[in-house]
Amino acid sequence: MTKTDLNEAFQVVHKRGDKAFVPYIMAGDGGLHSLGEKIAFLEKAGVTAIEIGIPFSDPVADGPTIQQAGSRALKEGTSLRAILDHLSGIRNQVHVPLILMTYLNPVYKYGVETFSKDAKEAGVSGLIIPDLPIEQAGVIKPYLKQENLALIQLVTLTSPAERMQKIVEASEGFVYAVTVNGITGARSNVSDYLESYLNRIKKYSDTPVLAGFGISTPEQVRDIGGKCDGVVVGSKIISLWEEGKYEEIQELVESGKSKTAL
Ligand SMILES: O=P(O)(O)OC[C@@H](O)[C@@H](O)c1c[nH]c2ccccc12
Numbered sequence: 001m002t003k004t005d006l007n008e009a010f011q012v013v014h015k016r017g018d019k020a021f022v023p024y025i026m027a028g029d030g031g032l033h034s035l036g037e038k039i040a041f042l043e044k045a046g047v048t049a050i051e052i053g054i055p056f057s058d059p060v061a062d063g064p065t066i067q068q069a070g071s072r073a074l075k076e077g078t079s080l081r082a083i084l085d086h087l088s089g090i091r092n093q094v095h096v097p098l099i100l101m102t103y104l105n106p107v108y109k110y111g112v113e114t115f116s117k118d119a120k121e122a123g124v125s126g127l128i129i130p131d132l133p134i135e136q137a138g139v140i141k142p143y144l145k146q147e148n149l150a151l152i153q154l155v156t157l158t159s160p161a162e163r164m165q166k167i168v169e170a171s172e173g174f175v176y177a178v179t180v181n182g183i184t185g186a187r188s189n190v191s192d193y194l195e196s197y198l199n200r201i202k203k204y205s206d207t208p209v210l211a212g213f214g215i216s217t218p219e220q221v222r223d224i225g226g227k228c229d230g231v232v233v234g235s236k237i238i239s240l241w242e243e244g245k246y247e248e249i250q251e252l253v254e255s256g257k258s259k260t261a262l
Pocket residue numbers: 024051053061062063066101130154183184185186212213214215232233234235236
């Protein structure tokens with residue numbers, strides 16, 4: 001089986017009438033050796049792509065669960081270079097697209113051009129850099145383009161219409177629609193405003209729109225996923241993994257699929 005890229009992966013899901021499911025995991029949490037194991041498990045569970053967090057000492061948007069996972073990973077001494085080396089080593093076993101979620105600083109320290117080359121070499125398909133506004137994306141975009149790496153943009157509830165359109169149009173791979181104000185993390189109530197928010201984004205977008213932040217139950221995956229093209233789930237996946245609740249992870253992943261929604 002060859003490696004699928006992001007666009008292809010979304011097309012396959014769409015053709016099946018399913019919704020995309022993208023879990024977020026923190027690289028180096030539980031030791032870097034466990035990264036390949038997690039990727040293999042999630043791939044087998046049927047995820048569309050995997051978002052891999054690069055631990056960073058100064059995260060801006062991460063909630064407590066992600067922050068703690070990041071601290072554990074940093075304590076293990078996980079570096080961006082070690083993560084890319086690890087991914088490169090398991091590259092032939094990984095068939096789902098991988099997306100790196102990193103802040104700008106580690107990329108700068110690594111060197112933008114070398115980073116882009118090494119990320120490609122490691123089998124990475126796309127990047128999320130939450131502290132890189134579209135106005136400044138020019139500093140990195142040419143290098144990413146050279147390696148055919150997608151730069152996925154985040155839209156938030158507070159983005160004014162004009163800016164929202166700009167962000168959505170600039171986004172590659174998919175559009176990440178942040179569904180709550182504030183930080184990441186599981187929470188219980190998801191309101192109706194989401195529908196009109198997601199519709200507004202879809203209106204501007206040629207690429208799939210995925211909702212993320214605060215999604216933690218199969219019902220939310222179905223409910224919110226049903227209003228767009230799929231979901232990203234981070235904190236809940238990390239907690240379930242820590243608790244060893246692998247069947248629940250499987251259940252979450254499958255809840256976006258049409259056969260279980262019937
Ligand atoms: O953990 P949650 O609430 O399920 O949300 C996903 C989120 O954690 C993940 O996509 C992510 C982690 N850190 C980020 C920083 C910015 C944007 C997104 C993220």
